[in-house]
Amino acid sequence: xxxxxxxxxxxxxxxxxxxxxxxxxxxxxxxxxxxxxxxxxxxxxxxxxxxxxxxxxxxxxxxxxxxxxxxxxxxxxxxxxxxxxxxxxxxxxxxxxxxxxxxxxxxxxxxxxxxxxxxxxxxxxxxxxxxxxxxxxxxxxxxxxxxxxxxxxxxxxxxxxxxxxxxxxxxxxxxxxxxxxxxxxxxxxxxxxxxxxxxxxxxxxxxxxxxxxxxxxxxxxxxxxxxxxxxxxxxxxxxxxxxxxxxxxxxxxxxxxxxxxxxxxxxxxxxxxxxxxxxxxxxxxxxxxxxxxxxxxxxxxxxxxxxxxxxxxxxxxxxxxxxxxxxxxxxxxxxxxxxxxxxxxxxxxxxxxxxxxxxxxxxxxxxxxxxxxxxxxxxxxxxxxxxxxxxxxxxxxxxxxxxxxxxxxxxxxxxxxxxxxxxxxxxxxxxxxxxxxxxxxxxxxxxxxxxxxxxxxxxxxxxxxxxxxxxxxxxxxxxxxxxxxxxxxxxxxxxxx
Amino acid sequence: xxxxxxxxxxxxxxxxxxxxxxxxxxxxxxxxxxxxxxxxxxxxxxxxxxxxxxxxxxxxxxxxxxxxxxxxxxxxxxxxxxxxxxxxxxxxxxxxxxxxxxxxxxxxxxxxxxxxxxxxxxxxxxxxxxxxxxxxxxxxxxxxxxxxxxxxxxxxxxxxxxxxxxxxxxxxxxxxxxxxxxxxxxxxxxxxxxxxxxxxxxxxxxxxxxxxxxxxxxxxxxxxxxxx
Numbered sequence: 132x133x134x135x136x137x138x139x140x141x142x143x144x145x146x147x148x149x150x151x152x153x154x155x156x157x158x159x160x161x162x163x164x165x166x167x168x169x170x171x172x173x174x175x176x177x178x179x180x181x182x183x184x185x186x187x188x189x190x191x192x193x194x195x196x197x198x199x200x201x202x203x204x205x206x207x208x209x210x211x212x213x214x215x216x217x218x219x220x221x222x223x224x225x226x227x228x229x230x231x232x233x234x235x236x237x238x239x240x241x242x243x244x245x246x247x248x249x250x251x252x253x254x255x256x257x258x259x260x261x262x263x264x265x266x267x268x269x270x271x272x273x274x275x276x277x278x279x280x281x282x283x284x285x286x287x288x289x290x291x292x293x294x295x296x297x298x299x300x301x302x303x304x305x306x307x308x309x310x311x312x313x314x315x316x317x318x319x320x321x322x323x324x325x326x327x328x329x330x331x332x333x334x335x336x337x338x339x340x341x342x343x344x345x346x347x348x349x350x351x352x353x354x355x356x357x358x359x360x361x362x363x364x365x366x367x368x369x370x371x372x373x374x375x376x377x378x379x380x381x382x383x384x385x386x387x388x389x390x391x392x393x394x395x396x397x398x399x400x401x402x403x404x405x406x407x408x409x410x411x412x413x414x415x416x417x418x419x420x421x422x423x424x425x426x427x428x429x430x431x432x433x434x435x436x437x438x439x440x441x442x443x444x445x446x447x448x449x450x451x452x453x454x455x456x457x458x459x460x461x462x463x464x465x466x467x468x469x470x471x472x473x474x475x476x477x478x479x480x481x482x483x484x485x486x487x488x489x490x491x492x493x494x495x496x497x498x499x500x501x502x503x504x505x506x507x508x509x510x511x512x513x514x515x516x517x518x519x520x521x522x523x524x525x526x527x528x529x530x531x532x533x534x535x536x537x538x539x540x541x542x543x544x545x546x547x548x549x550x551x552x553x554x555x556x557x558x559x560x561x562x563x564x565x566x567x568x569x570x571x572x573x574x575x576x577x578x579x580x581x582x583x584x585x586x587x588x589x590x591x592x593x594x595x596x597x598x599x600x601x602x603x604x605x606x607x608x609x610x611x612x613x614x615x616x617x618x619x620x621x622x623x624x625x626x627x628x
Numbered sequence: 629x630x631x632x633x634x635x636x637x638x639x640x641x642x643x644x645x646x647x648x649x650x651x652x653x654x655x656x657x658x659x660x661x662x663x664x665x666x667x668x669x670x671x672x673x674x675x676x677x678x679x680x681x682x683x684x685x686x687x688x689x690x691x692x693x694x695x696x697x698x699x700x701x702x703x704x705x706x707x708x709x710x711x712x713x714x715x716x717x718x719x720x721x722x723x724x725x726x727x728x729x730x731x732x733x734x735x736x737x738x739x740x741x742x743x744x745x746x747x748x749x750x751x752x753x754x755x756x757x758x759x760x761x762x763x764x765x766x767x768x769x770x771x772x773x774x775x776x777x778x779x780x781x782x783x784x785x786x787x788x789x790x791x792x793x794x795x796x797x798x799x800x801x802x803x804x805x806x807x808x809x810x811x812x813x814x815x816x817x818x819x820x821x822x823x824x825x826x827x828x829x830x831x832x833x834x835x836x837x838x839x840x841x842x843x844x845x846x847x848x849x850x851x852x853x854x855x856x
Contacts, residue, residue, distance in 0.1 A: 207845075211845070212840070212841060213841065215837070215840060219836075219837075220682050220683050220686040220687075221671060221678055221679045221682055221683050222671065225671050225672065225675065226672075227671070227672055227673070227674070227675035228672055228673055228746070229675075260673070260746050260749055261745045261746055261749055262749075263745065321846070322846070325845075325846055325847050326845035326846055328840075328847075329837030329840040330835070330837050330840070331837075331839065331840065331843060331847055333847065334847040334848060334849045335846065335847065335848050335849075336848075336849060336850075336851070337848045337849060337850035337851070338850065338851060346663055347662045347663050347665075348662075349666065350665060350666050350667055350832060350835050350837070351666045351667045351668060351669045351832075352667065352669075352837065353669055353671060353672070356672075366669075366672045368670075368672050368673050368750060369750060370663075370666070371666035371667065371668035371669060371750075372663075372666060412846075599851065602851040603851065624663045625661060625663060625664055626664065626668075627661075627663075627664030627665060627666050627668055627829055627831070628664070628752050628754040628755070628827060628828055628829060
């Protein structure tokens with residue numbers, strides 16, 4: 132057993148209101164620079180929808196992630212190992228700016244400088260790359276709230292496997308439905324971007340599992356951009372370097388939640404440590420599709436288990452981190468309650484950002500003019516929900532409905548339990564039956580309710596101590612640096628010629 | 629007399645200045661400005677003509693450069709290979725083909741950069757100077773293959789000794805002064821390109837990713853351990 136710790140995340144989609152505050156927080160802190168204007172390390176998509184970059188989930192087009200064919204060990208779908216060499220001049224699966232969008236601003240000066248004329252002056256959109264006028268035809272959230280649209284929602288790759296009737300329902304006015312999918316880098320356990328980098332510039336930090344790109348070693352071979360199935364590594368067109376979400380590690384190291392987590396209005400984001408067994412990564416990444424969700428869960432170790440604690444200590448994981456793992460909200464959502472699921476685990480990167488699948492709007496029956504919001508069967512309510520189960524299964528269960536049904540059932544049972552407690556229009560016996568059907572006790576339901584609805588900053592973000600100040604002493608000798616100006620000057624990045 | 633000084637300048641002084649600049653500045657840039665070592669790919673901004681221009685250019689110039697290096701490093705083996713006529717023909721035709729491939733690719737690359745508004749934004753004056761040098765160099769190289777055939781033979785017998793005399797610090801220009809001006813131009817421009825190398829995007833040639841094929845797929849860096 133080779134125990135490592137990983138800073139992991141849960142996004143509770145049932146709470147996301149799609150306000151993009153997270154995206155803006157991230158943009159302002161990290162990507163408001165030349166060459167990075169088009170990047171949204173954090174973006175929010177409307178689902179069903181095509182997302183950003185357009186149709187990123189269509190791996191027949193983008194060739195991201197790992198592929199497993201007829202019993203062979205997994206391999207990078209785009210360009211791994213030997214295939215890098217003939218493809219290094221031109222990456223065959225590199226998305227281009229057109230797959231994202233051309234960033235633009237507005238010519239505000241024209242409002243002040245326009246000569247006197249018959250019409251009001253306008254601020255024309257101008258490209259942030261060429262500086263010339265552009266016709267804005269795409270953006271990072273271009274299909275925002277356009278669930279049901281025949282151009283965007285209908286092209287969602289997750290609609291695969293849905294019956295014609297289900298597709299029609301998704302776009303019919305009365306049953307139209309959408310939800311939001313905020314996305315950042317998943318800081319995967321088996322990152323395809325890292326494995327594809329010919330320069331060895333991408334790496335996973337041993338202590339906390341954050342995936343980073345060494346800007347000094349990146350040579351713009353672009354393999355990571357093509358390899359990441361979530362399209363969360365971006366190419367900076369100006370500096371000629373790839374960039375990605377850094378999980379705000381400078382904030383984490385000082386005990387603050389990442390900017391997108393911190394600013395989340397819906398309080399949908401949770402962050403905490405998970406301990407996992409790195410020795411079994413290869414085995415799990417090679418499992419058949421239907422076993423992947425369970426397989427990934429089997430990697431994650433119980434931080435309360437004495438044996439695990441002892442082995443973690445001998446693996447050099449500090450007690451503070453283990454203690455933090457024991458309080459991790461992510462462990463509760465993923466392992467104890469099994470409410471949170473990895474996105475598209477069939478890409479086999481073993482993402483460490485988990486999503487609590489969203490509930491559809493509660494459907495009501497109208498009976499003789501009376502609206503009845505109660506129902507008599509837990510899973511009938513889920514199976515008849517507006518978002519087809521198959522759709523959510525394609526997103527969060529590698530196409531298999533079981534784990535998604537379980538997560539939705541438990542959420543719904545908690546809802547009924549709380550209704551019996553607070554509203555009183557549901558009798559206790561029904562609520563108890565639903566809880567039983569959903570494999571949930573009253574104590575667990577109350578705990579889920581608490582961490583979902585009444586969670587404070589401290590409940591949501593259990594940030595482990597990073598011990599960087601101690602770790603750096605292993606490499607740098609503080610006494611040698613004494614009375615100097617820190618650990619050397621940090622030069623600004625200068626683009627090559 | 630002045631011809632003598634010119635030869636000494638072009639084929640002795642200039643090569644040493646260029647080689648010195650190359651070694652010093654490449655190392656200096658790698659140590660001080662390693663961030664600037666990048667292929668500065670423009671595929672992201674323009675992906676339609678990228679394949680048909682960049683790929684022929686790179687395959688062409690790599691094979692041609694390798695050919696020059698072989699003639700420089702192993703002139704005897706090359707002459708032995710050429711001792712059978714058909715082998716000489718094969719070599720000459722292949723060299724010409726890759727030279728033309730380089731030329732087509734290079735012209736394509738230049739046209740692509742010049743016509744795409746987006747790529748022009750990431751093209752510096754240095755790039756244009758470099759393109760000019762490479763274009764003249766490629767044209768002069770291909771013309772030599774046409775005008776003065778059997779270059780693989782006369783390079784090995786006449787130019788390889790000159791290049792080795794430079795390396796051995798006993799410069800002997802007698803081999804090159806008798807060459808036609810086109811060949812001289814090619815030599816001078818080659819050294820100028822080497823001298824200009826560390827100031828351009830060409831440095832990406834030096835950071836080709838060889839360890840990738842042998843390393844484990846996943847890379848983990850520990851702050852607290854000395855392993856990478």
